[in-house]
Amino acid sequence: MADAGASLVEFTGVEKSYGAVRALDGVDFSLLSGECVGVVGHNGAGKSTLMHVLSGGVAPDQGKLAIAGEEQPNWTSARARALGLRCVFQELSLCPNLTVAENARVVHPAIRGFGWRRRAGRLLLDKLDEIFPGHGVKSTDLVQDLTIGRRQMVEIARAFTVSDVPARLVILDEPTSSLDQHTAGQLLAHIRRSVDAGIACALISHILDEVLSTCDRIAVMRDGKVVVSDGARNFTRARLVGAMGGIEDEEKGPAAATALGSRAEAPIVVKVSAERQIDNRQVVAREGEIVGLAGLAGHGQTDLLLATFFAASRLRTSALVDGPVALVAGDRQSDGVFPQWSIAQNIGVRSLRQLRQGPLLSPVREDALANDWRRRINIRTPDIRNPILSLSGGNQQKALFARALASDARIVLMDDPMRGVDYATKLEVYDLIRAEARAGRTFLWYTTETEELKNCDRAYIFRNGAVVAELAGDELSEERVIHSSFAGVA
């Protein structure tokens, strides 16, 4: 392998525009062999675009790219792969209709001929066992049958597998966004092991503690440029946030939650049982409450939200849901956005009744509604009629929030909506949720980030499809949540 400390990637003045949006505005970025670099920045700062350029998927408009000291004028995905660059993209790049083993084969042209399935499956499963012991994935599983967390594990493990070309650099774009804390920890430990073994890593993450604890160096991006690049030891959380241009306010969360106080007197609007609940414990939400659904990812929280959602539209005696309901999807690519529609149409679709003029939809009202919400939650776009896909991931998510909040829904269900959303956006949305709750809206909030529970009045901890604990106010500490999530498990 190349000597540690030698230059592996060198970007000079890389620019990329999408229409009027300048995604990259002259980026200088470098990466040494055997180094783990964290890339942080707000949504829309250009991190994902930078990584797409690096992986060969997007051609830059301007600028130079050198790998291991050699300039690369014809940079393509195939060339990147041949030089040992691997990518884990934010939007998963597995083929859902293929098995786990076949997906491994897709990235390893060398695995062919008799017995290729067995070899490809073995290669990937060995890596999965190494990174995520106890993952529960079989090589013959169809990817579409796996949960999103397991899909992400497969994708991550696949990036680290080696057949003919040794891996020199693994790029991970928000790798932990669909993983629970336990598996995220396994991944970060593996990244450290790989870096020590000489594989360079580029880690993009919105979870700053991850970056601070895992990376050797951190590059901060803002407005399409790398603004600071320094050793991770020289950063604190506050300095990172400052460099990103956000506001760090550690005390805000818990203080605001206690200020909400108890709402024990308010009427109950939701009362629903988890799917595999044996005792008669129920998830109860009162008007104006923010109720968290926590625990490890994929333990029945989404099912409970869906049960609540369907109970609102159909008669079902087992669940009480009093009031119109809106759902903010977490997997926004598959459940959230209408990719062919404009931002305004995406926001207005849950409120068609109020947008009507006679029998027809009024574009004027639709624009007015969308512009109102663009201002209120700061969706960054020059024109509300642009296609929704012109927005960065975090801003798309804001549009989905706007869709729910602009509607007549009294109860808002949130399915881990902050996946891959930057810190400043999160703070804005937290404020918005609290304000809406004060105004009498009820929130059921499934989250995989324990920190977010600080915004909740109460939280139910899920395990294996059932509620195992209810924590309120001061009890909502990370230790308590983790304790409840794992208690009873060997």
Add this chain to the structure above:
Amino acid sequence: MRRRLRATLPALSLALVLAAIAWLNPRAISYFGFTLMLNLAIPIVLATLAQMFVIAGNDLDLSIGAFVGFVCCVSATWLKDEAWLGALALIGCVAVYAALGALIYLRNLPSIVVTLGMSFVWQGLAILLLPKPGGAAPGWLRAVMGVKPPLIPFPIVAAALIAAIAYVGLMRTSYGAILRGCGGNAVAIERAGWSLLRAKMVLFALAGAFGVLSGMALVGITTSADANIGNGYTLLSIAGVILGGGEFVGGAVSPVGAVIGALTMAMAASPLLTFMHIPPDWQVAANGAILIIVLAARVLIGRKGPER
């Protein structure tokens, strides 16, 4: 579990049709009965597989019926009189299919539009070649289609063989995984460094090749050709693929399922309805009804239970 249930659904519907036939007319379940009932099944099976390769890449071929008709006309004229010219024309047909795949990929055209247009081209060429029904199948082709193997009727042996070949080719080879991956997530395949253009051309060339085989098989059975002979095949082939567990999008196809689906369509199309004493006027409608029932059952099974 759900996956297994879905996988057995094509076989289940075939069994159901067979049971109905056995109940209505027990004598049909015999060597001779099957040979007769499945007389036209082989060309349908081949056309269905051709369609399946196109559907695997999220496209649809609306020209396969007209194409099969054209191949019939070529086989009954040039292939018989000037074998080299006929062979050349048929190989050319496969090349045209590959070129269509390239066109659809490069210009990002909807395959429905392109193949709908091509269906008129094929039909027109067929009429030019054979203005009125006639021609004659080459003797060797008739001989192949008339083989009478011991114990198991020829159409069943041939269908099993074809299914095995398509299954190994698409489902078991390493490049087959790439071809199916294009339907599932083309971006992922491209990012991994594979050529989508090549994959699409291969899929369409395979469709062309199976279409050629379908036309040759058909003319081998009917012994003479007609420009309109394959017109029903477009719908039959799509129905067979879907009946066999395929999806219009997402690259989810099953060669074995498609063959079973095609056999089911071939049996339900005419023998079953005749035994049920449904007048020919109503058979097409009854056919459609059978299709709707089976597809509805499939959707129900597919939707059961949330993702875990």
